Amino acid sequence: EAAVTQSPRNKVTVTGGNVTLSCRQTNSHNYMYWYRQDTGHGLRLIHYSYGAGNLQIGDVPDGYKATRTTQEDFFLLLELASPSQTSLYFCASSSTGNTEVFFGKGTRLTVV
Amino acid sequence: SQLAEENPWALSVHEGESVTVNCSYKTSITALQWYRQKSGEGPAQLILIRSNEREKRNGRLRATLDTSSQSSSLSITATRCEDTAVYFCATENNNNRIFFGDGTQLVVKP
Numbered sequence: 001e002a003a004v005t006q007s008p009r010n011k012v013t014v015t016g017g018n019v020t021l022s023c024r025q026t027n028s029h030n031y032m033y034w035y036r037q038d039t040g041h042g043l044r045l046i047h048y049s050y051g052a053g054n055l056q057i058g059d060v061p062d063g064y065k066a067t068r069t070t071q072e073d074f075f076l077l078l079e080l081a082s083p084s085q086t087s088l089y090f091c092a093s094s095s096t097g098n099t100e101v102f103f104g105k106g107t108r109l110t111v112v
Numbered sequence: 113s114q115l116a117e118e119n120p121w122a123l124s125v126h127e128g129e130s131v132t133v134n135c136s137y138k139t140s141i142t143a144l145q146w147y148r149q150k151s152g153e154g155p156a157q158l159i160l161i162r163s164n165e166r167e168k169r170n171g172r173l174r175a176t177l178d179t180s181s182q183s184s185s186l187s188i189t190a191t192r193c194e195d196t197a198v199y200f201c202a203t204e205n206n207n208n209r210i211f212f213g214d215g216t217q218l219v220v221k222p
Contacts, residue, residue: 005156031208042200042214043155090154094210100145101202101210103154 002102003027008090012110021107023091030079031094032074033101034058034066036087043090049074054059081111115139116213124219125191133216135201146175146186147200150214155200159186177182191220207216 004025013019025032027086033048045058055066063085064075078085091104116137127132135144143162148157159175161184166168168175174187190193198215205211 034211043212045209053131081130092154100160101147101155103156104150105154107200 004091004093004102005073006089006107008107010108010110011107012112013077013111015080015082017078017081017111019078019109021078021089021091021109022055022105022106023074023076024072025074025091025102027102028071029093029094029095029102030071032068033090033094034064034074034076035092036060036088037090037106038087041081046076047090051060070075073079078109081109083091085109086111116153116201118201118213118216120216121214122217122219124221126221127191127193129191130187130189131191131218131220132185133201133218134188135186135213137182137184137201137203139203139205139211141179141203141205142175143204144175144184145202145204145210146173146184147202147212148197149200149214150151155212165182188218192219193222196220205214 002108007022035043044060046064049054049068067075089107092101095102145157145160149155159168161175161177172189177184200215202210202212
């Protein structure tokens with residue numbers, strides 16, 4: 001079973017704060033993704049990566065940075081958090097761009 | 113995503129009944145995937161159906177694909193309470209991108 005682990009699972013920060021969400025996959029997958037999920041919007045792609053050192057912009061990238069340090073690790077950075085970034089964040093991985101995507105359990109971020 | 117859209121937005125059935133979720137999409141695809149997301153969990157794939165396939169089954173699940181009308185359906189027979197979840201369709205294209213719809217909320221009542 002493919003494994004994608006996110007940390008933390010819950011995070012509360014203040015407006016203007018600095019937040020890093022972490023994701024590790026042990027599937028030897030090349031592709032990793034960061035999504036946000038909000039009621040009425042489904043899953044929206046923030047950033048994704050083809051491999052270590054690679055970064056691709058998704059559909060809702062504003063206010064987010066990401067880094068892929070190794071094949072296993074993908075980080076999402078919010079350097080000046082805003083209340084509009086309150087959301088449920090999912091990390092995911094896949095072996096290629098067009099195969100099954102395996103999701104983590106999600107990180108619930110609240111910006112107050 | 114505007115590139116994939118499920119309908120209806122919500123469904124409610126009783127255990128044992130059959131149910132169908134529909135998906136329409138707007139781009140040329142290489143495959144279409146169906147995912148299920150239970151409360152408190154990430155989405156999990158149910159079925160992947162490639163553009164040259166018309167039907168795929170997985171136990172009580174049956175997915176169809178009609179590329180001429182750019183539509184797909186996911187049918188669940190003999191529903192159970194544990195089928196309660198949000199169901200997403202996701203389209204794949206030649207640019208290695210996957211686009212998820214906003215999902216259909218299915219509630220299966222005892």
